[in-house]
Amino acid sequence: MTQLQFNLNMDLLKDSVMNSNIDAVVKSTIVLVLNEYMEQERDEYLQAEAYERNVNRRDYRNGYYERDLVMSIGKINLRVPRTRNGDFAPSVFERYARVDQAFVLSMLEMVVNGVSTRKVTNVVEQLCGEQVSKSFVSSLTEKLDPIVRQWANRPLNVQYYAYIFVDAMYIKVREHDKVVSKAVYIATGINQAQKREVIGFKVDHKESYEAWREFFTELKSRGLQSPKLVISDAHEGLKKAIGKEFIGTSWQRCTVHFKRNIIDKLPKKGMEEVIVNLKRIFDAVKEEDARLFRDEFFKSYEENPKLEKALETLDEGFEEAIQYLSQPEKWHRLIHSTNSLERLNQEVRRRERVIRIFPNTQSAYRLIGAVLMDYDEAQAKKRTIFMKK
16 A cells, blocks of 8 residues: 655644644544645646656646545544545545445434434534535435335335234325324234244324225235234224225224223222223133133123123124134243334334424325334344243
């Protein structure tokens, strides 16, 4: 590798040391070194000193231009030498390009992890010594688009997902000069490595049968096979779409939601024993035990008119709420409810709460996709879902 030797302007460096704080000293020193280094690189490229005439000269000096360089100490301004034909390129910027990339990725990481755009601009101001606009930070996040899109459309036929969890949450999006509510569909599955994985998500206008069916159709087009169970709440459009798109798949009604629905039908006071006996039904390990506890529950309370609506609700949804008992016992605690997916929704909500209103649907898709990718990466590092954290 070529060795370049050069002299620094020590008077200028001394002035920086005596009259500035340590941050300014470090920056001034680096600016002096890099400016001189680029000057010597140009001399070597030209193969001629200033005003020197020789047969080996490749080009002529053509002044300087200023260019910023982002480094770990912040942003510095360099005096870049140039040549008349423009072929000379100093190595400094190529060498430190990874620092620029790391800086951009750091800002993206802040946005994805729920730091507001305003706070990000403040951090950048502290690092670089100057303010950047919110639009600049927002434009950086657009770099996520192709990454999220590629991940969201990855093939699903390389794995079999025996158990799939689906749910929808609502967000606020600005559209056509007004704020509207939109549904975010999220599907997770347990793969063959016994790890949770996000298998799909979508931002749509509302939660409906047509929207759920379209979502499932997209998953199938990516290679998703019919699972053993789909676990969800009891949204009518969702139930209908599951039955239509996944032939031979059982629907598992989330027992947490189901018990909550039953309890809401109970009187507000004096129901402690009733609630304990209700929970006993869904704590059963075997299907026959759950049926036995259900029958005993009816016998104990069927004469109480105050419990009529609760008993009707239990009777109507019981079969769909015990489908998990047909699966191996080790899976029961994992597939009887959508709790795992709701915890993921809370993580999305934590980031979304910082933004409050997305400027458009694409920005919502981008951020939510990045959060889900982050979740997927964390899940992939775990050994299996049966291992303690």
